[in-house]
Amino acid sequence: MAEEPDQLAALSRRLRALVAGTFGDRYQVRVVADRAGISRNTLSAALNARLGADRKDRKVPALRTLERIADVTGADVGPLEELREAALRQVDGVAPVSPGSPVWSEFATPPAGLADDLLVADFAYGIVEPLARGFVGRNRYIDAVEAAIEDTALPSGYILITGEPGIGKTSLMAELVRRRKWLHHFNVAASGASTTEAFLRNVCAQLIVRYHLDHTSLPPRAGRDGLFLLGLLGTAAARQDTPLVIVVDAIDEAADDGRPGINRLALPRQLPDNVYVVVTSRGRNAYELDADRIRHMEIGDDDEANQADLLLYVETFIEDNAERLADVLASAGQKSHDFAKRFLERSEGNFLYAVRVLPEIAGGELLWRGDIDDLPLGLREYYRRHWVTMRAADPELFDEVHQPVILGFAILHQTTAEIIAQTLSLPLHPVRTAVATWQEFLNRGRPRADGHPVYRIYHKSFLDFLSTTAGIDAVEKRLLDFVDDAVEWDDE
Ligand SMILES: Nc1ncnc2c1ncn2[C@@H]1O[C@H](COP(=O)(O)OP(=O)(O)OP(=O)(O)O)[C@@H](O)[C@H]1O
Ligand SMILES: [Mg+2]
Incomplete structure (x- = not known):
């Protein structure tokens, strides 16, 4: 499997992205694994091992890892080594992401x-850095936010940015936080972070740390x-001439x-100057913010x-x-620019x-006839087709395991495979397999005390799709029945 230099460069860019920290992103693993013709799990394990190795001394563990990959997969070690060398050359030019990232070192x-x-x-770790990593464009929106803040006609106030699910609002906020x-x-x-109390306490604590305000708790x-927040805002803003900006996504x-x-979040109607x-x-309209001064900005799909x-x-x-x-480009008869458009x-x-x-x-996983008009129209249609395709592969397994498991996550919001298995009375092994199959639609959070990882549906748009999916009521009933059986109700 001799690689052309430019193919290697593309592969190593992917590896560099991995090394820069997008390790949770299965897609990246998949690209490299598919190109190298090895199993994704093996590559994940190997990369994990390599990333954990001492940077100065990494050549030896890396080589050992490659040999192990070759052993396990029966692949030829030569091309793997070539791939690794190309990746390392790229990685050498990139500063490792240290835990003292500038976004939060001030608060460490x-x-x-x-x-x-x-x-x-x-x-x-959960939002700002992952989203900022592949970030592109958005200069017009960033400039508009900054212009509003600098506008003397707006001495203080809210800048409300609206847009449909998945258009990139959170990504834009992550980038602003990272840059500014x-x-x-x-x-x-x-989630626990979305309560009014968590918001108020987080922002108050940030204000105290950044502006050295006189509180230790x-x-x-x-x-x-x-009210307490308003007091801190007034004190902090009075100490400086530059605007004090808070991002609330x-x-x-x-x-x-x-x-x-x-x-919501007890956001004050009036904000202190600056x-x-x-x-x-x-x-x-989904949520009316009631405030004296609001500058509205829409990220429109068009x-x-x-x-x-x-x-x-x-x-x-x-x-x-x-x-x-x-x-794909050839069979669709498209030049890449036309294809993109x-x-x-x-x-x-x-x-x-x-x-x-x-x-x-790119991975050849999408079922389509290669004609671009065949692609799903919009995000919701994409989810619908994915759902149908997954079911078609094995309807019985889908109806009995995959569907209740995924809908179970949608209903319970964040939970473990073990709890899903227990509450839906399903055997654990197929539930874990379903979780692995759907991992790209699940975010994996910190494990609970019992060591089992917690999962949540990866994006609100998919949650919205699931909440209107046939069968959700039946799954909800199964969960409620479980609770009913498990709890001794006090009848009095
Ligand atoms: N400027 C960008 N550059 C690169 N990728 C982006 C950009 N904006 C968004 N994305 C990608 O699109 C995905 C969806 O964006 P994001 O979660 O920011 O949307 P959203 O508007 O916050 O959606 P929601 O309303 O559901 O919260 C992100 O996970 C990110 O991968
Ligand atoms: Mg968002």
Whole structure:
């Protein structure tokens, strides 16, 4: 398997991305594994082993790893070695991502009394860095946010950014946080971080650390309403001339406390001078932010700027995967630019669509006839087709295991394979296999105390799709029946 130098360069770019930390991203593993003709699991294990090795001394463990891959797979070690050498050359030019990443190093050693309230490290590793990694474009939107903050006609206030699911709001916020180091909070539906209390305490703690405010811990009232936050904001803003900016992603995913006349997350109606809160939300009407000054900005799927950014993303992908896409481009009779443009139409301007569908085309996993008009139209149609394709492969297994398992995750939000198996009365092994099969649609979180990893549906758009999928009511009933049987109800 002699590799052309440019193929090796493309492969090593993928490896570099892996080494730079996108290790959780199965897609990357898949690309390299498929090209090298080895099993994905073996490659994952091998890369893990290599990444854990001492950088100075890595050649020996790396070589040993390759030999092990060759042993296990019966592959020829020569081409693997070539691949590794090309990857290492790339990796040498890239600074390793250290745990002291600039996004949160400032918050790494807070007063002990604040450590539990700060979510900066969680967001850095879970959201900011992963999303910032493959980030492209968005300069027009970034400029617009900055212009609003600098606009003297807006002495303080909210900058509300809206857009459909998967258009890239969270990614944009992650990039702003990474570039500008603005204080921040990311809401993830039905997670602990999306409560009003978690938000207030996180942002108050960030303010205290950044502005050296005179607190070593937060009083209980800091998490109850917005007053304590307002006090800190006023004090901090008065200490500096530059604007104080807070990013709040996905207010629509924040818990709704149902308190009339009070904003979600207890966001204050009025902000002190020079304080700006950049808020994102899916629909403008889905959640009304009540405030004195709001500057609204929409990321529209048809916006010229959105289309240009997405085109850049698609073209970069095509370039990076030229060889793997050669057959597709040829059979579709498309030059790559035409392909990219027509792909854009099918994506309905949605980033998440491109992120999911392009790798499937390149990997030959998408069932389509090679005609671009055959691609699913929009994200929802993509989910629907994926669902149908998965079922067609083995309807019985799908109906009895895969469907209840995935719908179970949708209902329980974050849980383990073990709990799903128990609550749905399914044998554990097939449940674990279903989880492995659907891993690209599940985010894996920190393991629980019992060592079992916790999973959640990877994106709200898929959760939305699942929540309208036939069968969800039946799965919900099975879960409720389990609870009913397991709990001794006090009848009195
Ligand atoms: N500018 C970008 N560059 C590269 N990839 C992007 C960009 N914007 C979005 N993406 C990709 O698209 C995916 C979806 O984007 P994101 O989660 O930011 O959308 P969203 O608007 O926040 O969606 P939701 O409303 O469901 O929260 C991301 O996981 C990321 O991989
Ligand atoms: Mg989002």
